[in-house]
Amino acid sequence: MNSMTVSHASAPILETERTVLRPHKLEDFDAYCAMGADPAFFRFIGGRARTREESWQRLLRHAGMWSLIGFGFWAIEEKASGRFIGEAGLHDLKRDLVPSIEGVPEAGWGFVSDVHGKGIATEVVNRFVAWSDEVFGPSRTVCIIDPENGASLNVAQKCGYREVLRTVYHEHDTILLERNSLN
Template sequence: MKAPTLETARLILRGAEPCDIDFAAAMWGSEEVTRYIGGKPRSRQDAWFALLRGVGLWEMKGFGYWVVTDKATGEFLGEAGFADFERGLPKELIYGPEAGWAFGPQTWGKGVATEAVSAMHAWLDENVSASSCCVIEPSNLASCKVAGKIGYRHTGQTLLAGTPVNTYRRGT
């Protein structure tokens, strides 16, 4: 299965393509972007692996990640989607597809994350499951706010690679 293309008023969510690597590497190489997502910039190779993982999830799980672009310009804005990372986190806190999103600084404060994350959840509700979870570092206030707008409720806290993270649940 390939990622379906989703459209919103301002965005296109589509499957990753090889030409996305330069933009993904620039985004994931930014200290600003990774401050609350692992805490350190990622290499070009790690950005490539993330794109491949997002594509592979569609085949293995029936859900995965999208590249998010500006509908008017085609500009790469970020990545968003669902995963099953098999990270060994507590099952009572992590169940169903795990939502995740990351966007470049040019989008911050403009509602892009909320718009993209709303669209992907509408797709999930219709095609896979009404339940999902997400994991967010407590200091990532912007992502916590997006999660709340989408209907996530805080369910607990755990450690991810030694870093405290909050867990959230949406749906039943």
């Protein structure tokens, strides 16, 4: 078990200038499915559209992770419109990755394509890593990103993540990045 585990029954509500990070809701499901079927979203995350069933399973996983390990993903809501625009947060997916990152909180994010390139991902990731440092104290988090995903690599770098190594995950080249607020 990871040393960051604390008791959170659900995601706390956080805000940035343009977004609200909040727990997922059933009302998000249709928008969540649409995002998972958008080629701009899934291009670097599995390379294929998610089925409704897969989207439902992910939504349930996000909700359950909070109660089991004390952290997870938030639904991202645009303040101006109130609409669901993505998801982001920390998780531990017990990935079959070499080297192992099991037990280390892994950052991830994904957004609807019409907000890409507007700095929202950087704003959101900076907010949840600051929350992590506030709640858990200085710690190490990681993220894995496809080397072709320049936009996410830029977000990670702006949020303090640095490349550790290159590896292969599910037969795809992958970059492992680390943010260590202990130093």
